[in-house]
Amino acid sequence: MKLELRGITKTFGSLVANDHIDLTVEAGEIHCLLGENGAGKSTLMNVLYGLYQADGGEILLDDDVQHFAGPGDAMRAGIGMVHQHFMLIPVFTVAENVMLGHEPTKFGGRLDLAAARAKVTEISDRFGFDVDPDALVDDLPVGVQQRVEIIKALSRDAKVLVFDEPTAVLTPQETDELMAIMRQLKSSGTSIVFITHKLREVREVADRITVIRLGKVVGEADPRASNAELASLMVGRAVELTVQKEAPTLGEVGLSVSGLTVVDAIGQLVVNDVSFDVRRGEVLAIAGVQGNGQTELTEALLGLQDRVEGSIVLDGTELLGQSVRAVLESGVGFVPEDRKEDGLVGEFSIAENLMLDRADGAPFVKGGALQLSTLADFAREKVSEFDVRTPSIETPVGRLSGGNQQKVVLARELSRDLRLFVAAQPTRGVDVGSIEFIHKRVIETRDSGVPVIVVSTELDEVTALADRIMVMYRGRVVGIVPGDTSRDVLGLMMAGEAPQNEGVAA
Ligand SMILES: Nc1ncnc2c1ncn2[C@@H]1O[C@H](COP(=O)(O)OP(=O)(O)OP(=O)(O)O)[C@@H](O)[C@H]1O
Numbered sequence: 440m441k442l443e444l445r446g447i448t449k450t451f452g453s454l455v456a457n458d459h460i461d462l463t464v465e466a467g468e469i470h471c472l473l474g475e476n477g478a479g480k481s482t483l484m485n486v487l488y489g490l491y492q493a494d495g496g497e498i499l500l501d502d503d504v505q506h507f508a509g510p511g512d513a514m515r516a517g518i519g520m521v522h523q524h525f526m527l528i529p530v531f532t533v534a535e536n537v538m539l540g541h542e543p544t545k546f547g548g549r550l551d552l553a554a555a556r557a558k559v560t561e562i563s564d565r566f567g568f569d570v571d572p573d574a575l576v577d578d579l580p581v582g583v584q585q586r587v588e589i590i591k592a593l594s595r596d597a598k599v600l601v602f603d604e605p606t607a608v609l610t611p612q613e614t615d616e617l618m619a620i621m622r623q624l625k626s627s628g629t630s631i632v633f634i635t636h637k638l639r640e641v642r643e644v645a646d647r648i649t650v651i652r653l654g655k656v657v658g659e660a661d662p663r664a665s666n667a668e669l670a671s672l673m674v675g676r677a678v679e680l681t682v683q684k685e686a687p688t689l690g691e692v693g694l695s696v697s698g699l700t701v702v703d704a705i706g707q708l709v710v711n712d713v714s715f716d717v718r719r720g721e722v723l724a725i726a727g728v729q730g731n732g733q734t735e736l737t738e739a740l741l742g743l744q745d746r747v748e749g750s751i752v753l754d755g756t757e758l759l760g761q762s763v764r765a766v767l768e769s770g771v772g773f774v775p776e777d778r779k780e781d782g783l784v785g786e787f788s789i790a791e792n793l794m795l796d797r798a799d800g801a802p803f804v805k806g807g808a809l810q811l812s813t814l815a816d817f818a819r820e821k822v823s824e825f826d827v828r829t830p831s832i833e834t835p836v837g838r839l840s841g842g843n844q845q846k847v848v849l850a851r852e853l854s855r856d857l858r859l860f861v862a863a864q865p866t867r868g869v870d871v872g873s874i875e876f877i878h879k880r881v882i883e884t885r886d887s888g889v890p891v892i893v894v895s896t897e898l899d900e901v902t903a904l905a906d907r908i909m910v911m912y913r914g915r916v917v918g919i920v921p922g923d924t925s926r927d928v929l930g931l932m933m934a935g936e937a938p939q940n941e942g943v944a945a
Pocket residue numbers: 451454456474475476477478479480481482483828829838839840841842843868870
């Protein structure tokens with residue numbers, strides 16, 4: 440089905456998020472939408488899906504003008520959306536989730552469970568999805584849950600599928616599988632709008648690319664263009680795609696972790712006897728496929744896990760057993776993996792979020808009184824320094840685009856006097872221009888003599904930042920290897936194979 444957006448305009452108060460946007464997606468085409476954080480991509484897709492009403496412009500499907508009062512209308516017209524945060528009910532089976540997504544039809548009422556199971560099997564077989572209709576959604580890996588979302592949309596006869604940053608939560612292998620799925624959908628005639636910040640993915644699957652900046656279409660890009668060309672089109676300037684860094688000047692050991700063990704809420708051993716040191720002025724990257732204990736390890740460092748044994752010594756002081764607040768106050772900066780869950784309060788303003796962990800003392804609170812102008816000056820400085828795209832420092836953080844929310848967390852955590860910096864997925868959802876900036880800041884933090892831990896599932900990020908790389912598999916350390924270890928060796932280690940010659944097996 441051919442999709443045409445003509446002159447779409449959408450404003451939020453005085454902010455023009457979409458400014459007369461034109462976009463045509465032909466039947467059976469994969470059309471990438473590229474643009475920096477806050478450019479207006481998600482807003483445009485929300486208009487298309489009936490979640491927002493446009494202030495102007497038209498949506499056409501196969502040349503017919505559409506009027507979508509809500510997502511129900513958009514779905515009936517053949518538009519499907521695969522969200523980054525899935526809309527599935529975890530305690531239900533795949534078939535039950537697919538059944539629930541269905542509107543009563545003209546003829547047979549709602550889809551019944553038997554029909555839903557048959558539908559799941561049929562679609563799964565047709566596209567080689569390998570999804571069991573009776574599996575509980577909760578038990579499925581993220582990549583498979585995403586396929587359930589796709590099946591849900593296809594079972595409602597979606598002819599246009601929107602993928603809004605679908606790979607942000609996927610492992611590299613799941614990403615490859617999704618690329619293959621997109622190509623198959625395309626060959627069956629489905630039109631795809633694909634939003635991503637990862638240029639490698641764009642070049643792999645895009646038939647056409649439209650670039651948006653500040654709410655306007657700035658042009659089309661050639662899918663054969665280089666990463667550097669695509670990056671500069673997106674952000675309007677040349678971008679350094681590799682971090683320039685000197686060899687580290689190593690100081691003493693700042694953080695020393697030994698025999699660390701974490702047992703999770705359901706009694707599973709998720710971090711198993713992990714020991715490592717990080718020296719001042721060094722970046723230790725922790726690599727691994729998502730779910731191999733990295734998250735729990737960083738949470739344990741912060742005091743966010745309950746059942747922890749071993750020891751975590753920072754500058755000679757034991758952190759284990761201290762409250763999260765005490766750990767933060769002792770100079771630990773932390774960028775959590777899930778900014779919405781742990782990093783920010785959506786209803787609070789940017790300024791308030793920037794002072795979240797310093798709400799009871801100088802410089803923002805004196806004699807019990809909030810120093811509004813100090814806070815405002817600080818917030819304005821950080822918004823400009825970290826290039827947070829926002830109308831004002833008073834804007835609730837929840838209204839910022841995803842990448843801009845991430846910048847607020849980084850701005851806050853990198854603005855304190857740090858003795859240790861722990862960043863989990865620091866550039867998730869962030870555009871290439873901001874990745875350049877964030878990577879520079881991480882290296883500056885290292886060079887100021889702080890021990891730095893970066894947890895990332897992106898191998899490019901790991902090799903860009905690391906002085907040493909620790910690979911985790913099933914809660915254990917597979918090995919700790921030099922920062923320039925090849926992707927192939929890292930890949931094998933991530934699958935649990937101990938390194939041969941390089942580094943030390945732990
Ligand atoms: N509900 C809302 N209320 C007010 N402003 C909003 C709302 N939703 C989005 N915006 C603003 O509209 C602009 C476009 O945001 P949008 O989420 O579409 O960007 P994006 O291109 O998807 O960015 P990212 O790559 O960071 O996800 C941003 O300035 C954002 O702050």
